[in-house]
Amino acid sequence: MSAIVAIPPGTHHVKFLVDGEMRTSPSLPTAVDDTGILVNYLEVSADDMPPLHRVPTPTADESTTTITTPPAVPLREPSSTTTAATEQQHSSIPPSSTNTPAPLLYTAEIPSYLRDLDNLDDDRSAGYAAPPPPTLPMMLQKVILNGSSSMRDDASVLSIPNHAVLNHLATSSIKNSILAVSATTRYKKKVFFAFLPV
Incomplete structure (x- = not known):
């Protein structure tokens, strides 16, 4: 199955939904989108588009733009075993009605794959x-202050810190x-303790 879609120039993120799971294609370049999910991307430049089907760029005074799309491509070729009744049925359909796209339906429902994506983020964080x-390392667990000093007579003398x-x-x-x-500071062989009550 194939389809031709007219898209404006720029970078477009693509994600494929296969059997209810979102996947990337190994044949396309990948990037991380704003939500941190790995996606494929397409870069479309204005030079890549055929001149007849270019999407017009909006100007400041235009409020709406029209987009010309290429003619629809049949999804499959008719088989040679078609009956006369089906040929007659196809010939009765005017060609202009087959090229018109179906009207778009807007709903307030969130698609299930987006809800699953939100649940996936919750599962990841859990x-x-x-x-x-x-x-703490052993050397930081030994406290010099308020500890037993090597000189029992003078409590102001502290042992050499680690x-x-x-x-x-x-x-x-x-x-x-x-x-x-x-704070403990050392200058050559001397060690200084600075205390500040707050």
Whole structure:
């Protein structure tokens, strides 16, 4: 089965519905549309169109445009075993009535393949839930502040921090509406702790 469709110049997305499933053709180029679905596309330039069947481009003063379409192509050739009655029936139909397209029907119903596409998006989001975050590495689980110090007499002396906590911002839990923020910085062999109550 074949059909000729007059389309205006530009890029047009194409999707094929086969046995109720939307598929792409491997013989056409593919792209991702606005909804993230893989589709085929056609690029039609004004040079590709025959001069008799070009779609006129609208001007600023025109409110409507007319589109000339090519004559209809028969979908199948008549077989040689047609009877005289069918030949007479075909000859009684005026040729102008076979070329007129059927009037378009507009409905408020959403096609089933579009509803299925929306359900497919819901299924994807449920199937691709984010995994739980990884646990902290061992070097970040050791807290220097408020920990036991190597010098029992002087509580202001802290042990040397791990290299992984340098230049990181640390916060304490909120106690009495006060949040303590600290940063650890190293200069040569010296380590500095800066505390700022917020």
